[in-house]
Amino acid sequence: MGAPDGQRDGAGGSTPQRPFSRTVAAIPPSGIRKFFDLAQSMQGVISLGVGEPDFPTPWSAREAAIHALEHGATTYTSNSGLLPLREAITDDLADRYGVRYRAEDECLVTSGVSEGLDLTLRALLNPGDEVIVPEPCYVAYQPCVAFAGGIPVPVALDPGDAYRLDPAIIGAAVTENTKAILFGSPSNPTGSAQSAGDLEALAALAREHDLWLLSDEIYDRLTYHGIHTPVAASAPERTVTLGGFSKSYAMTGWRVGYVCAPEPLAQLMHRIHQYTMLCAPHMSQIAALEAMRTAQDDVEEMVADYDRRRRLFSKGLDELGLTCPVPGGAFYVFPSIASTGMTSEEFAEGLLTQEKVAVVPGNVFGPSGEGHVRCSYATALSQLEQALERIARFIA
Secondary structure (H helix, E strand, O other), X not given: OOOOOOOOOOOOOOOOOOOOOHHHHXXXXXXXXXXXXXXXXXXXXXXXXXXXXXXXXXXHHHHHHHHHHHOOOOOOOOOOOOHHHHHHHHHHHHHXXXXXXXXXXXXXXXXXXXXXXXXXXXXXXXXXXXXXXXXXXXXXXXXXXXXXXXXXXXXXXXXXXXXXXXXXXXXXXXXXXEEXXXXXXXXXXXXXXXXXXXXXXXXXXXXHHOOEEEEEOOOOOOEOOOOOOOHHHOOHHHEEEEEEOOOOOOOHHHOOEEEEOOHHHHHHHHHHHHHOOOOOOHHHHHHHHHHHHHOHHHHHHHHHXXXXXXXXXXXXXXXOOOOOOOOOEOOXXXXXXXXXXXXXXXXXXXXXXXXXXXXXXXXXXXXXXOOEEEEEOOOOHHHHHHHHHHHHHHHO
């Protein structure tokens, strides 16, 4: 006779019946991955789903990694990461933005920006601390707050106002339990890039209420209307800057990111990192350093190509009646599908099954994303043109 449901026969008896983590069990699986997995199982799909560059990693970075591998760079590095890489990161932030962190004790190399975000929240939050999360936002923000014991407080931004971080809207959500504000600029999923004026006002709000600013700047080099503005330029003493190499340098699989923060907080992140991840991959760090040194022309070429795609695709969606503001950064558009009368899920599932175009329903980025879908234009122009033809057939 078999074991009852939820149990398993074996030498040690049944599976333990005590409940798993309620916090983790309450978090739904990633909505992005759901549609990516569906698309992977079908033939002939044009994927506008996962936010991943379609360019190869610049050759100079790949060559540096090959050389490093051949010469034995297969060991651990310092927990903080290779010092030359940390110096290159902090020098770059100082040169481009005038933002200064110390490489020795205020910069930590992580296994992607995702680890940096996790470390930040775990080092910062106590149970019950609130984190304001303007949305639509990247799918990991609110779950990571919850995993760290905090309470995510979503705040809906206005699509009619280009999803700007309006300090009045953010300020209205502050309570005595608020610890931080977490946001990305340029944004995933909307592509919005925040203005220097709004970031200065946000910094003033943070000072007034003694809050931390957690700024995800993974897309900082992918901007189309002038140079990126970091919030750390306005409030370095209370800003955690999260960055990395995945998007700008087409290095998603290398898993190298960084987090820069004032020393007391940075050292607590370092402590968690020591016991969990230990260090980012050695050869990946060498590749990242070489990319910073020699691949700026490659980045500029990629940005110019993304810009052409951005203008073509947003215009094409507008002409189909899917209202689509031209994004200021990243490689996403977030068109409204209200004219179709469908929900985000209905639109995304129908488009995938009927026309084999994969997009992500907007509601996975928070309730305020309902009525939109996210499309990544990090794919060839010819594919984008074909996707527009298929979308036109679908909504017709």
